[in-house]
Amino acid sequence: MESLLPLAAEVADLLKKRGETLALSESSMGGLVSAALVAQPGASAFYLGSTVIYTRGAAKALYDLQGPPAPDVKPLTEPYVAAMAEVVREKFGATWALAEMGASGPSGSPYGPGPGTAVVGLAGPHPASITVSTGSAERAANMRAFGVAALELLKERLTRAL
Numbered sequence: 239m240e241s242l243l244p245l246a247a248e249v250a251d252l253l254k255k256r257g258e259t260l261a262l263s264e265s266s267m268g269g270l271v272s273a274a275l276v277a278q279p280g281a282s283a284f285y286l287g288s289t290v291i292y293t294r295g296a297a298k299a300l301y302d303l304q305g306p307p308a309p310d311v312k313p314l315t316e317p318y319v320a321a322m323a324e325v326v327r328e329k330f331g332a333t334w335a336l337a338e339m340g341a342s343g344p345s346g347s348p349y350g351p352g353p354g355t356a357v358v359g360l361a362g363p364h365p366a367s368i369t370v371s372t373g374s375a376e377r378a379a380n381m382r383a384f385g386v387a388a389l390e391l392l393k394e395r396l397t398r399a400l
Contacts, residue, residue: 246274261330262288319359334362
C-alpha cells in the first residue's frame with residue numbers, strides 16, 4: 239500500500255478542492271486503493287465507501303446484474319467495467335466512481351484474460367476506462383500495479399476537469 243499513498247494524497251487533495259465525492263468497487267486490487275484513500279487526512283470529505291467484490295455471487299448482489307450491459311458485452315472488458323462503475327456511482331450518489339476487475343495471479347481469469355490483467359472503469363463527469371496488463375503472475379505486485387493505474391486514471395481525469 240505504501241506505493242499508493244502519494245498518488246492517493248494527490249487524488250484526495252483534488253477531490254477536496256473540488257468538493258466532489260468518490261466511491262469504489264475493487265476486485266483484484268483487494269481494497270488497497272480504498273485503504274490508501276482512507277489513510278488520507280480528511281477522507282470523510284470525499285470518500286463515501288467501497289466494496290471488494292471477489293465472486294460472481296457478490297457481483298450479482300451488489301450490481302443487481304441480470305446479464306451484461308448489452309448482449310455483446312463480456313465481463314472483464316472496458317464496456318462491462320465502465321457499466322459497473324456507473325452502477326457504483328449511482329448507488330453511492332458519488333460524483334465519481336472507480337470499478338475494477340481482473341486477475342492478479344497466479345492464475346488467469348475465468349473470463350479468459352491471463353494473470354496480470356485488470357480493467358478499470360471510471361464513472362463521473364469525465365468517464366474513462368483502461369486495461370492494465372503487467373505480463374506477470376506475481377499477485378501482490380499486480381494488485382499494487384492495478385491500484386496505481388486506477389489512481390493515475392482518476393488523477394488524470396480530475397486534472398483534466400479543472
